[in-house]
Amino acid sequence: xxxxxxxxxxxxxxxxxxxxxxxxxxxxxxxxxxxxxxxxxxxxxxxxxxxxxxxxxxxxxxxxxxxxxxxxxxxxxxxxxxxxxxxxxxxxxxxxxxxxxxxxxxxxxxxxxxxxxxxxxxxxxxxxxxxxxxxxxxxxxxxxxxxxxxxxxxxxxxxxxxxxxxxxxxxxxxxxxxxxx
Amino acid sequence: xxxxxxxxxxxxxxxxxxxxxxxxxxxxxxxxxxxxxxxxxxxxxxxxxxxxxxxxxxxxxxxxxxxxxxxxxxxxxxxxxxxxxxxxxxxxxxxxxxxxxxxxxxxxxxxxxxxxxxxxxxxxxxxxxxxxxxxxxxxxxxxxxxxxxxxxxxxxxxxxxxxxxxxxxxxxxxxxxxxxxxxxxxxxxxxxxxxxxxxxxxxxxxxxxxxxxxxxxxxxxxxxxxxxxxxxxxxxxxxxxxxxxxxxxxxxxxxxxxxxxxxxxxxxxxxxxxxxxxxxxxxxxxxxxxxxx
Numbered sequence: 001x002x003x004x005x006x007x008x009x010x011x012x013x014x015x016x017x018x019x020x021x022x023x024x025x026x027x028x029x030x031x032x033x034x035x036x037x038x039x040x041x042x043x044x045x046x047x048x049x050x051x052x053x054x055x056x057x058x059x060x061x062x063x064x065x066x067x068x069x070x071x072x073x074x075x076x077x078x079x080x081x082x083x084x085x086x087x088x089x090x091x092x093x094x095x096x097x098x099x100x101x102x103x104x105x106x107x108x109x110x111x112x113x114x115x116x117x118x119x120x121x122x123x124x125x126x127x128x129x130x131x132x133x134x135x136x137x138x139x140x141x142x143x144x145x146x147x148x149x150x151x152x153x154x155x156x157x158x159x160x161x162x163x164x165x166x167x168x169x170x171x172x173x174x175x176x177x178x179x180x181x
Numbered sequence: 182x183x184x185x186x187x188x189x190x191x192x193x194x195x196x197x198x199x200x201x202x203x204x205x206x207x208x209x210x211x212x213x214x215x216x217x218x219x220x221x222x223x224x225x226x227x228x229x230x231x232x233x234x235x236x237x238x239x240x241x242x243x244x245x246x247x248x249x250x251x252x253x254x255x256x257x258x259x260x261x262x263x264x265x266x267x268x269x270x271x272x273x274x275x276x277x278x279x280x281x282x283x284x285x286x287x288x289x290x291x292x293x294x295x296x297x298x299x300x301x302x303x304x305x306x307x308x309x310x311x312x313x314x315x316x317x318x319x320x321x322x323x324x325x326x327x328x329x330x331x332x333x334x335x336x337x338x339x340x341x342x343x344x345x346x347x348x349x350x351x352x353x354x355x356x357x358x359x360x361x362x363x364x365x366x367x368x369x370x371x372x373x374x375x376x377x378x379x380x381x382x383x384x385x386x387x388x389x390x391x392x393x394x395x396x397x398x399x400x401x402x403x404x405x406x407x408x409x410x411x412x413x414x415x416x417x418x419x420x421x422x423x424x425x426x427x428x429x430x431x432x433x434x435x436x437x438x439x440x441x442x443x444x445x446x447x448x449x450x451x452x453x454x455x456x457x458x459x460x461x462x463x464x465x466x467x468x469x470x471x472x473x474x
Contacts, residue, residue, distance in 0.1 A: 153372075157365050
């Protein structure tokens with residue numbers, strides 16, 4: 001099982017423009033879209049991406065990637081994630097990032113498949129979310145947290161201390177691998 | 182029959198080679214013995230292990246008494262047990278703040294040598310001790326706890342309240358432990374409601390602690406997995422008397438390679454602020470360095 005907590009906060013803007021689409025099945029499949037102010041994305045394309053992710057449980061990751069690519073080409077900043085308790089597969093484009101806590105360090109995940117272990121902690125987030133954080137802060141909050149929600153709460157407090165959550169949209173997912181559950 | 186070197190040129194070469202071999206072996210032996218004894222005397226780790234320089238200060242500020250307490254385990258035991266360091270800040274304005282802080286320091290001293298890997302059990306022991314304090318003092322006092330346990334290339338930490346554990350890497354200071362005050366609850370609530378958090382910072386009770394040693398069943402923050410530390414890192418364990426006077430942004434100006442120089446500069450920086458209500462200020466500074474072998 002992958003315990004996860006999703007943050008979708010509008011920040012200081014009038015509306016929440018980023019988006020996350022999730023499919024909960026034996027693996028967790030996710031599309032994270034980052035839309036800074038200069039970006040634009042049609043409602044129809046967004047709905048199409050949502051539909052693809054929703055129906056992706058039996059789809060190979062590469063097929064999902066190829067299906068969403070034409071819809072997201074202009075977006076530039078997005079990430080596809082598939083994670084189960086054995087490995088995580090990501091494909092990231094532009095200013096969205098994924099990190100894993102391993103051996104007391106925070107490491108950026110490369111595109112492709114990475115094996116993971118029980119209790120590993122993973123975070124996927126946009127550049128806006130990361131703006132007032134650093135790797136040591138993310139790492140420290142990860143290793144003291146019992147749950148994905150608690151980890152996110154600590155990170156939000158740090159961002160709040162820096163900018164009162166009054167900047168752009170804040171989009172992130174914290175995940176903890178629970179192999180025994 | 183007499184044999185001279187001139188009769189046996191190969192014998193001359195053999196003796197010369199044996200002499201060179203003897204000299205090289207002797208030099209190597211002396212060097213290894215020298216390094217071994219230096220290491221043994223200094224207690225420093227070898228190979229790729231890290232070692233620590235440590236310095237601390239504890240000043241009264243403008244308060245009538247010292248309510249901060251400090252404990253640092255013996256550096257002589259560093260190679261075997263690692264090092265444990267604690268700052269406990271007695272809660273100001275409460276009758277038994279200083280007394281409880283001293284009891285927390287004494288208790289942590291009694292826990293040493295602290296098991297590096299049993300962090301959950303250590304947190305449970307600290308929580309149980311807080312319950313004992315609660316029974317004894319019935320909330321007429323309390324103390325924070327900021328504790329680091331460093332072994333080899335890794336660090337665990339424990340925290341209750343709002344004292345600070347700061348890691349400085351590549352010149353950038355980061356407070357590791359979240360503060361357990363009312364503001365964090367306000368921020369959480371505002372975030373859940375998709376709001377900005379300015380109001381949390383103007384709330385009069387924002388800095389009030391929601392957990393401390395002496396409270397019943399406090400949440401002891403602790404690392405489930407240790408954090409890797411590197412050559413060049415600096416670690417500061419401090420009461421909020423330091424970080425209230427010297428902001429994190431300015432702290433980097435006082436960080437030097439030597440722990441004792443850093444501690445001296447930080448102490449002078451707080452004194453130099455001349456804040457009329459300066460709280461007690463205490464800090465333990467570690468400088469992480471690579472073994473010289």
